[in-house]
Amino acid sequence: MTLTFKPLHHGDRIEMVNPAGDVGLITLWSPVPVARRRLAATVPGILDPAGSRVAVVANLYGDGMYAMFCNLLFNPQVRHLVAVGEDLGQPTCREIEAFLRDGLEDTTLLGRRLKRIRGENRLFPDIAEFDADRLRRTISFRNFGRLSGEQPTPGLADHLDSLPRAPQESLPERVRVDIPEFEADAYEYRPSQPAAHHVVRRGPLDCWEELVVRGIRFGVPVVLDNGPRLELLNAKAVITEPEHESDELLGRYGFRLDRMLAYQEAILDPELPDGISYTYGNRLRGHFGDDRGGQDTLEAVVDLLRDDPETRQAYISLWDTEADLPAAGAPRPGSRPCLTTIFFRRAAGKLTLTATYRSHNLLTAWLQNVYGLMAIQRHVADRVGVPVGPVTVISHSLGIDPRSPRYELGRGIAENWRTDEDLDRARDRHALRQDPNGYFVVDVDEDEDCLVVEHRYAGLLIKQYRSDRAAVIERAIIGDMGVSLVSHAFWLGRELATKEQALRERRKSRVSSAAPDGAARR
Template sequence: MTAELGATYNLTDLISYKDLQIGNPESNVGICTLWTQRHLIAQKLDTADYFICANLYSFAGINLMARNIFMFPQIRYLILCGADQSSTGEALASFFAKGLGANHTIPGTQAKLDEGIPLEAWEELRQQVQLIDLRPAKGYPKNPEAIAEQIKLELAKLATLPPFAEPRTFPELAPEGGKALPSERTGFRVQGETVAETWLEVMQLVMRFGQIKPTEYSQQQREIYNTVAVITDENPDDIVWADYLPFSRAELENYYPKILSAEKEPGIAYTYGERLRSFGEEGHDQIARMKERLREAHHTRRAVAVTWDVEQDSVGDNPPCLLEVSAGVQDGALYMTARFRSHDIYTAWAQNTYALRKLQKEIADDTGLRLGALTIISHSAHIYADKWKFALDTIDSFKKRRLDWRSDPRGYFIIELERERSLIKVQHSTIEGNTPYYFEGKTARQLCLLIAHEKLASLEEHYSYLGRELQKAEIALKLGLNYTQDKELEFN
């Protein structure tokens, strides 16, 4: 199972070198363990029998894997095994079975591969590298030790083959989206009724204001700090589905247990659900304890569950992105906040949020509370370079343009003129009546600044409305015209 090595690249040229387990560079064999921890399988194998052993978490990883194979074309066999948590294994198997469509997409999947690699090169890889599919979906084992034993059986059958081509690389495509616009750098906020529409808003923020920076995964990202996304009305039992979401309903259903259940696949380092419901050696069920706290006292600030294991995650290579889930009660409704240290906005945000909304409803139902808003805080909100074009296309094609009026939860404003003193008067009100906030002035500019300083509106369109309405009032005052709020001015 070895081949003549005529490569012009060093091993350190391998993409994501530190995330690969290197065995014998003269071997024909690459091993892809999907989400199962690669070291659990590799440690049971003879390093002489494989070149590379690596995980494959996302569609982007297929592109990196392919570029490595083109650099080291002595890889002629690719063993696919382990837990397929994100359908990347299914996509890779579909590529080897069907090839690519004209737009570099894998038929039957939502995976689009690297357009910097020509279609003929992708087809050459598909024809010259043999996929050996040992996934559980094909009836093969899930346990890492059993997977290793199956791999040994397959290795014994393989003939030694020469490299299928000369080593080569392909140019990286220019980044999509241009330079980042100036921004406040941190503390971005969006709000929507549903997960799907809110996802579009967060994605637009990242693509518009995200700084282009390197990552630990050999590709660039656009990143903004500390986004706060609020979802107000999504019914997790009857979600508002959108065809532009980058996953199918079946994939979402398969994802739910990763947060809602303590069970995990053999060989997987952890799931969020396991950390939340069976944390540590003693198996603490933090969600059950949250429910107990909320039943004991609705005013509690201690309904909190965490995923971070200080001993493991401070030094480990695969720390959780979701750090904390907390809940509190306002006016008889359960509000929940989830905090992420790192958040892949294009690929993971929407699935994470749908599942967390289900968890929120479970806690609300079990504590006899109504369902309030869900808040997602993302310390690093980012989109990887291979998804920039997808993100921009999705935003341009499907973004909902709000032409309808939304009621501002912070109230509304009553605008009138007082001719005797030549003043514009503005009273802030809520459904409960007038508040202490009253403003008067002679110009729209003066009043806009006063109201904005008090932060009495929460929606961008509300501030825009105030600007238009106050400018109308100023014109009416100066020209002696009649002014009625929300009515057009009548010029004689």
């Protein structure tokens, strides 16, 4: 009996060509309909169901690689993979080649056992049924690169004709690998205001780590059109010192510096590849404008900031309402930008950047996006001649996909989060976080018999509080909004309680020493 393709995972995202075919066609980031039209026009018959060797066509980006290989184990008649299209600076094809050449290795991230493609940072779940060795023995792969306009893809037709065919009787059995689904009762959802999460940290990795903790602990379980998510709304992150981290530090969490640098280069590229509906670089530097050519909005911002350093008009929208939000009945685009606005503002002599995203994948995309924003900020700041300041990222929908291979990593980060202190990762040292609202000095005035609390900032006295009761001072500080960190508030509460107890003991001591001998004994 002839085996035909049966999708085990993501069947709604896979387009069938010839179910009995033995080739899987990967279009990477290029939309499948665009790729199919180009291939049908330039390589006649390649996608004709009657005789095509192509079984299925699908995109491949994000965390879809593991599901693709699981589908191949369930469909052993598909022996060949062919990639065409845009990879947008991502190493997807390189990772496939590395997997088939070098296989997987065991790895542990924050106490979680995972598999990693040797020499790469692509993570897979550690599932016994996943037979990597069988895939390596039976699957071939070739990348034909970008689809270039109406020109044929050189060698593609000849390559498909030359691929060896495997007799049906020699094919191994189907292997079913079930990717663990998210179970609501396994998730400890903690109550919060999901639209009020705000993180301020020194570096990009610090901000990302705390956002992961918040997303795992407080994300609201929702089901979207592309599956379940743990979601925070309008999550705000402020990176006060947006600088590159080392490859060693990024590698602890499954990231690589070279990928971040490649993304930084791509986000400044104005070219729009064939078949791609948008890129951030094109929206920033080529999409908008008249027929004479697209406007470079970054250069326009540079000119504006040079002319008026204090301007509040250095604002860029990447959202094209006509294209991204078409009128009722008009065709809808295949994809829309997640990054929607960027605002530049000079503050305290530095160039700040604030970006808004309509949706954000926290585990896989957020940190890379921040590195892209850092490149944009640096590009503008260098041309204006000012140093860079904080980067602020507002994510309207910040989501964690519990089906992601990186979900276990996120759970591990949340479970191991024990302190609110700043961490010098290079030296592995902790330090108390400095409250941007200032600090407090708590003491007892023995002459006035009361507590004295001084609110200070950089050595300057902001306000002094006096009372013989800690609760009175606490309410006054709360009313003045003097504390912004939870850890600082706990410390201040302990200090007030300690000093108040010392004040009571002094009073008792004075009463005892002033009382008659008999009264003291009683």
